[in-house]
Amino acid sequence: MKMWFLGTGAGRPAKHRNVSAIALQLPEPRGWWLFDAGEATQHALLHLPLKLSRLEAIFITHLHGDHLFGLPGLLGSRSFDGGVSPLKIYGPKGLKSYVENTFAISGTHVEYEMTIIELEDGAELDAFYRDDLLQVDARPLQHRVPCFGYRVTESDKPGRLMAEKLKERGLASGPVFGKIKRGESVELPDGTIVKPEDFTDGTVPGRVIAILGDTSPCRQVEELARNADLLVHEATFAAGLEEKAHEFGHSTTTEAAKAALAAGAARLAMTHFSGRYGNEELWQLEEEAKAIFPAVFAATDGSCVDIPRRSSVRGEKPGK
Structure with missing residues (x-):
């Protein structure tokens, strides 16, 4: 498995950073999944070895524009890119209306079966998605609008x-x-x-990846990230700006690190950075988090992280 960061910014695009989107590349012969689709997500994909025709599913965390405005164009382009297989899209209530109305007004049509499944606001959903390889659970997060975090669990082998x-x-x-x-x-x-x-x-245990939407600290974060191989957590603001972060339903670098530590995650990827921080300042945000949770990195647009299977057998700790 690999994770590609298509956009790591918060709120609006910047010269050095686009808004939120993450691609999870599945083991061959499977394709890939998309988590959120901020503006220009399909443009970011043009620079990566991921074809829209192999996109299997989309998971939207919440309906703020910086996580959603790129979705209709991407869905339309999937047809042009040869996508004919069915596509399922999951997200909060209102997602279906947004896509259908945008398509109706713009006259957009797709040549594949598209199903939009709306998740119940505030629900704690276990295994709402399951196939032979993967299971996805969802938990509501603490944000200004209904927002979900997702836990992807791979089957043991x-x-x-x-x-x-x-x-x-x-x-x-x-x-x-x-x-x-x-x-x-x-x-x-x-x-x-x-x-x-x-x-x-x-x-050999299956991999576990937790991908959060926007959130202030809450108990559901630990549930989603428990013993995860990789936790993707927003870190909109630097340490010391907790009051400002919570005002807008966000977290700081140190709060992301504390969440990873409490959950027993193996690695932490921080994303969703405020435009006040340039890429040249990300090392400082990393250092703040490393003081609490050393296995952390600040994601940048276009970056990729490999998520290997643990070599240990059940009952042993990873890395033993």
Whole structure:
């Protein structure tokens, strides 16, 4: 998995920073997901190895323009880019009306099936999205309008295949080995069931990524970020500006760091920076957070972070 930051600014675009959008690139042969779509998101995508035709789902955190104004144009361009597969879009109430009215007024049409699913305001939603690889949970955050944070959980997979043990059982390498490696049980001709847990070295935990919308500190942040491999948390203002941040439903660098520490996250990506901070000042914002949570970085537009699977098996701590 990889995460691409398409826009890391708050409120409005700046010369050095666009507004909010994040792409989560899924393991092959899957495509990618989009979280928020601020103005000019599709322009940012032109510089990345992500095709709109492979976009699978969109998750909108809230309906403020800096997280939403790029959505209609991107949806229209997906048709021009060869996108024909169905697309689901999730977000707060009002999202469906926004997209449909914009399309109606502008005469925009798409050549694919588009479904907009509105999440209930203030609801704590478990597994509202689930497929064979991923599950997504949502929690309401503390902001000026209904706003969600999302927790993406990847399925566990079997550990290293114990090929020698299978051979001792009298099985030859081939389709049976492949099925067991994928975590599937296999029935042999004699009726015996071969279970993957008996012939693999433990279980490799799936990755967990927490992607928050705009928020002031609240308990739901820790729920979303608990033991996450990567937490993406807004840090609109520097330390010491907590009163100003909370007035507008935002957080500071140190509050983001405290949230990551309390949740036991492995890494923290800070984003959604106020225009008062240039990119040359981001190192100072990082230092403020590092004093509390060392594994932190300030995201910049166009930057990418790899999210590897943990090498440990279940029951061990990452990095052991």
